[in-house]
Amino acid sequence: KAGVTQTPRYLIKTRGQQVTLSCSPISGHRSVSWYQQTPGQGLQFLFEYFSETQRNKGNFPGRFSGRQFSNSRSEMNVSTLELGDSALYLCASSLNLDRINEQFFGPGTRLTVL
Amino acid sequence: KNEVEQSPQNLTAQEGEFITINCSYSVGISALHWLQQHPGGGIVSLFMLSSGKKKHGRLIATINIQEKHSSLHITASHPRDSAVYICAVEWVSGGGADGLTFGKGTHLIIQP
Numbered sequence: 742k743a744g745v746t747q748t749p750r751y752l753i754k755t756r757g758q759q760v761t762l763s764c765s766p767i768s769g770h771r772s773v774s775w776y777q778q779t780p781g782q783g784l785q786f787l788f789e790y791f792s793e794t795q796r797n798k799g800n801f802p803g804r805f806s807g808r809q810f811s812n813s814r815s816e817m818n819v820s821t822l823e824l825g826d827s828a829l830y831l832c833a834s835s836l837n838l839d840r841i842n843e844q845f846f847g848p849g850t851r852l853t854v855l
Numbered sequence: 856k857n858e859v860e861q862s863p864q865n866l867t868a869q870e871g872e873f874i875t876i877n878c879s880y881s882v883g884i885s886a887l888h889w890l891q892q893h894p895g896g897g898i899v900s901l902f903m904l905s906s907g908k909k910k911h912g913r914l915i916a917t918i919n920i921q922e923k924h925s926s927l928h929i930t931a932s933h934p935r936d937s938a939v940y941i942c943a944v945e946w947v948s949g950g951g952a953d954g955l956t957f958g959k960g961t962h963l964i965i966q967p
Contacts, residue, residue: 774954776955778896783958784957785957786954786955786956787954788954829896831896833898842903843900843903844888844900845900846897846898846899846900848895848896848897849896
């Protein structure tokens with residue numbers, strides 16, 4: 742069974758640009774969560790999607806958005822990039838059959854904002 | 856603010872030693888996760904606990920709900936165990952709205 746895949750793996754953008762990151766979950770998984778990891782703040786929850794609906798959202802500005810498609814693939818978008826958005830962005834998928842779910846992480850997309 | 860505290864932040868040990876990493880949290884949780892992150896960023900889920908104890912190979916995870924504390928133990932440690940170990944919780948009060956809250960991680964180095 743293929744794992745969680747994320748594209749692209751590396752990305753360099755400049756301030757003010759926007760970026761779209763993609764996540765393909767494990768086949769059969771309906772929940773996709775996104776996380777940001779920085780040296781200063783560590784891992785932080787961005788949002789979670791389930792069956793094309795955003796269920797949960799972390800404490801991030803509206804420049805961070807996402808969506809999920811009918812095949813459970815998810816994208817996240819960051820508009821008007823700032824230097825502080827440089828981070829490793831991780832997505833994780835889970836079956837979400839009940840409240841407690843093991844999460845399977847992708848390799849991440851490393852975003853650098855210049 | 857609900858918080859997750861891990862200790863120690865850094866740990867260097869010799870191959871074969873018994874390793875313990877601790878995680879404490881501030882309020883009630885519905886689940887606690889132990890994660891492993893290797894250089895390069897990939898994260899692997901090691902355990903998911905809501906009570907008691909779980910064992911997988913040389914790894915053991917325990918949780919004490921009353922004391923709001925969990926430990927991750929590694930027996931017969933090996934250099935390949937060198938990684939960052941991260942504790943993450945799902946808060947009961949958030950009803951799932953908060954997603955996972957993470958500790959800052961424990962950077963473990965096992966020397967041969």
